[in-house]
Amino acid sequence: MAHQAHSYHMVDPSPWPIFGAAAALLTTSGLIMWFHYNSSQLLALGLLSMVLVMIQWWRDIVRESTFQGHHTPTVQKGLRYGMILFITSEAFFFLGFFWAFFHSSLAPTPELGGQWPPTGIHPLNPLEVPLLNTAILLASGVTVTWAHHSITESNRKQAIHALTLTVLLGLYFTALQATEYYEAPFSIADGVYGSTFFVATGFHGLHVIIGSSFLSICLLRLIKFHFTSNHHFGFEAAAWYWHFVDVIWLFLYMTIYWWGS
């Protein structure tokens, strides 16, 4: 078997990139069929194939790293850069929605009654469930850091406890936010207030679900002994993402929930 004279990872040929691209085609076309022709089969097919590709692609990365040892320090450095760049791109994504919010709320038009919140809108009290949600996400930031320290100190039981608590807090946030959505006296169709509120908090909620899923996978891998005390980048990436989700919530809370009420 030929040995490489460099520390990079030359991956095996894989079908997941092209299948992933096809899944994206199916999902986007599926959205069109659903919006315009009230038909949801293509969308369902697209989402299903997207999930299958994600599972198998990330499964293969775990195989390549934990089981085949391809993730040298050089490779890990590249993954760190990649995750930082991805999170930065997500930050810009949210920046757009914050821009939209301030565009409409700093100079409210006569159609809104010249005020913010607009006439007729009763915003949620920021000191009720939203404040609890803030406490929950801040606490989850503490528990994920606790889990990280436990991993580096080879304390398996504590790491599992701390990461489980983090995931539970994330699920608690999602459940509370879902009830808030259900009980809110305004909807996404209630003018620009509804649009900015639900699009910004909605995408944030989606990211909480993504982050919770990522952390759950890390919990499973932690239980299965995949992480060592000095090599656990998958967990670090999940923790970075989770802190990012927390920071976005803090901005949402201060601007939309508190200043905007």
Next chain:
Amino acid sequence: QGLKPIVSTESPALIFGTTTKLASDLPATDSFLGKNKVPDLQKLFQQADGLPVHLKRGVPDKLLYRTTMALTIGGTIYCLVALYMASQPRNQ
């Protein structure tokens, strides 16, 4: 965690409350929630059988791969047909 089968000359009548000192005797790889199968998996995935990583485990990998391929390729054809039909003008 007094549940690990430690090699011990004590009688088996250990009372749960007195096992706290055993916590420090547990090695780093204790059996809390299952045992470490990573070395076995490392051996499996490093076999020199020429298989790419996405098929390395054999039958379950093949099934999942074929299912995904069927859904994506079949779905792409369905999608192209649907888009072709949607692009036809509908005259009242």
